Amino acid sequence: MAIIDAATAWLSPDIHSWGAPPRPCNGGWNRNSGVSTTATSVHRSATRSGFPSPTPLMWANRVIALPHGEWALAGIRFRDRNLERCFVDIIATSLPARPESLATLAPALEFFSEFSPKRLRIVIPDLDLFTASGDPAAPDTEPDLRVVAAALDEATPLSTGYVSLVSTNPDAASSLAEQIYGRIAADNPVLLECSHLSTASCLSDPADEGLLFTIRFRDEDAGVLALLRQDDYGLAGWLVEEKCVDPAFRGHNLSAAATVLVMRQLASHPDCAAIRDADTRPVI
Numbered sequence: 001m002a003i004i005d006a007a008t009a010w011l012s013p014d015i016h017s018w019g020a021p022p023r024p025c026n027g028g029w030n031r032n033s034g035v036s037t038t039a040t041s042v043h044r045s046a047t048r049s050g051f052p053s054p055t056p057l058m059w060a061n062r063v064i065a066l067p068h069g070e071w072a073l074a075g076i077r078f079r080d081r082n083l084e085r086c087f088v089d090i091i092a093t094s095l096p097a098r099p100e101s102l103a104t105l106a107p108a109l110e111f112f113s114e115f116s117p118k119r120l121r122i123v124i125p126d127l128d129l130f131t132a133s134g135d136p137a138a139p140d141t142e143p144d145l146r147v148v149a150a151a152l153d154e155a156t157p158l159s160t161g162y163v164s165l166v167s168t169n170p171d172a173a174s175s176l177a178e179q180i181y182g183r184i185a186a187d188n189p190v191l192l193e194c195s196h197l198s199t200a201s202c203l204s205d206p207a208d209e210g211l212l213f214t215i216r217f218r219d220e221d222a223g224v225l226a227l228l229r230q231d232d233y234g235l236a237g238w239l240v241e242e243k244c245v246d247p248a249f250r251g252h253n254l255s256a257a258a259t260v261l262v263m264r265q266l267a268s269h270p271d272c273a274a275i276r277d278a279d280t281r282p283v284i
Contacts, residue, residue: 003073007092011234012125018151018235019280061091064111066104070094074108076115080196086115090122099130102139123147123233147233151281152267156260163257165213165225165265170200173212173242177224180244187247198226198242206241215245215258222249225258227284229271236275237283238266259284 061075072093079085088108095101105120121144124130131141168176174197181197206212206226215223223245230239245254263284266272275282 002094003092006073006094007123008234010093010097010123010125014149015234018283058112058114062111064108066093066095066107070104072105072108074111076112076117077121086117087119087121088112088117090120093122097125102130102141149233149235149237149283150263151283152237152263152272153281156256158253158257158260160257160261162218162252163254163261164216165258165261166216167210168207168212168214168224170203170207170212173203173207173214173224173226174198174200176214176221177242177244180223180246183247184244195244198224203242211238211262213258213262215254217249217252217254220249222246222254223258225262227262227266235283236278236280240284 059076061073064072064074066072070093072095073091075089075091077087077089079087088111090105090108093101093105095104102120102122105122108120109117127143127146131143177197181192181195184195185192203212203226206228209227209229211227213225214221215225224242226240226242227238228241229237231237232239240259243255243258245258266282266284272282
């Protein structure tokens with residue numbers, strides 16, 4: 001429970017107000033707590049790729065001692081599985097959720113020094129507070145991933161009469177998404193540095209759940225929307241696995257309209273009742 005309590009303390013006030021449970025609904029915490037069961041397989045994969053090979057246990061998540069009796073549960077990660085883009089993921093820490101705590105996490109970098117990581121990543125509750133602390137001694141920070149969520153019962157009242165969601169299959173959705181990503185890359189290639197095309201295999205689970213759609217605008221296929229039942233970052237609900245809109249339809253607010261439509265559908269989803277029974281508001 002100490003790890004769960006520590007991680008929960010770093011969640012945003014919004015998540016707490018939505019009913020963050022005393023035990024994590026975050027699948028990531030459950031998978032990452034303790035020693036990783038996949039450490040050996042990851043080690044073997046990296047060895048085949050020519051990565052200088054520390055001992056297999058160094059690939060496991062570890063509890064690292066920090067000054068003054070504090071601790072951090074951390075693990076080694078690689079951006080886009082690129083062995084040259086190594087960082088340390090702070091899964092939980094006993095340090096208080098304040099900007100000055102970030103500098104105290106430096107031993108986590110030192111612990112994994114055999115990998116030569118250059119950055120730490122940690123979930124923070126308030127982006128503005130942590131990126132503009134005003135303390136000249138504070139470490140440089142920048143957002144790596146913004147977690148954007150909303151409770152299903154807070155769907156924005158929005159006219160969606162011109163937009164519809166049509167169930168589709170993984171092959172058709174992947175093909176349409178590939179065309180859209182190509183057009184996006186032609187207009188603004190930098191956007192694709194953080195966004196990656198979902199393959200047909202990635203879209204099979206949303207399709208199985210009945211949550212894979214073509215976004216249709218006035219009888220034209222304008223985008224793809226895929227949702228997946230997943231609990232993460234202390235939230236219980238659905239992850240947007242894929243959402244892309246053809247640049248040709250820019251300016252019609254299709255992304256927001258599609259999101260509102262699917263939120264209305266999810267409100268009657270069987271899993272919604274189970275989430276509410278756990279005293280947590282379902283979110284997307």
